[in-house]
Amino acid sequence: MQGSLxxxxxxxxxxxxxxxxxxETIAVDKLTPIIGAEIxxxxxxxxxxxxxxxxxHRALAENLVIFFRDQHITPEQHLAFxxxxxxxxxxxxxxxxxxxxxLMIIHADKDSxxxxxxxxxxxxxxxxxxxxxxxxxxxxxxxxxxDTLFASMYAAYESLSDRMxxxxxxxxxxxxxxxxxxxxxxxxxxxxxxxxxxAEHPVVRTHPVTRKKALYxxxxxxxxxxxxxxxxxxxxxxxxxxHMENPLFQCRFRWQENSIAFWDNRCVQHRAMWxxxxxxxxxxxxxxxxxxxx
Numbered sequence: 001m002q003g004s005l006x007x008x009x010x011x012x013x014x015x016x017x018x019x020x021x022x023x024e025t026i027a028v029d030k031l032t033p034i035i036g037a038e039i040x041x042x043x044x045x046x047x048x049x050x051x052x053x054x055x056x057h058r059a060l061a062e063n064l065v066i067f068f069r070d071q072h073i074t075p076e077q078h079l080a081f082x083x084x085x086x087x088x089x090x091x092x093x094x095x096x097x098x099x100x101x102x103l104m105i106i107h108a109d110k111d112s113x114x115x116x117x118x119x120x121x122x123x124x125x126x127x128x129x130x131x132x133x134x135x136x137x138x139x140x141x142x143x144x145x146x147d148t149l150f151a152s153m154y155a156a157y158e159s160l161s162d163r164m165x166x167x168x169x170x171x172x173x174x175x176x177x178x179x180x181x182x183x184x185x186x187x188x189x190x191x192x193x194x195x196x197x198x199a200e201h202p203v204v205r206t207h208p209v210t211r212k213k214a215l216y217x218x219x220x221x222x223x224x225x226x227x228x229x230x231x232x233x234x235x236x237x238x239x240x241x242x243h244m245e246n247p248l249f250q251c252r253f254r255w256q257e258n259s260i261a262f263w264d265n266r267c268v269q270h271r272a273m274w275x276x277x278x279x280x281x282x283x284x285x286x287x288x289x290x291x292x293x294x
Contacts, residue, residue: 138255
């Protein structure tokens, strides 16, 4: 299969026809059979060869979220790595590093009222063209705790009954950032914008590269099912949220300082655990732009 991983003009993704074929330039250690892998044998601070780029693309497509340990990269190298996968996305609300709007600040300490991503969600799914992927680089982490959970929305969809798949076929849902973002970053001194993104997306989306189907509703941003009575829609969404949070669909990443996680928002949800107060967890996120879900 060939195609741009972002779905837009940009780096080409040359997916091997045989997912069991060995990797030549990186080592891939799966966390579970269905989601997550640690990548080693690569230094993201150095320019990647074409073959390395291809194999990182392939590892992401096959594992949905990939992790890198012991990486020491500058903000410019972080941004450059993101651009290997497409244009960069600017968050509609979150603080960013001075002069670098694409470099989001991720920080929680003893004075924080909250931490980023505490509930299950897909990043900025309220955008008309939600992000393709997110690349989080943590430089400082607590001595214990602060893990991130990731869940495969391929597995969540595939394990539904045929009756439920038929019910969901063609349904769309409203994703709204208003109630999420308004006032969220007040502690950073970030002024609210007049409006935040709102979009209608399919409940089941097709991944533009793998062509697999994935559930695409989440507790963070999804508000209602379009064309369905409110009580019925709420019941269906409640069932889907509980279903997709099944531990059988998940992997769990234990952070160490100078680690990187890169997840595909089109087929993955995640949840960050804020179980480390009063300790500090701090880093940056680069987000790769995506396409309108279909």
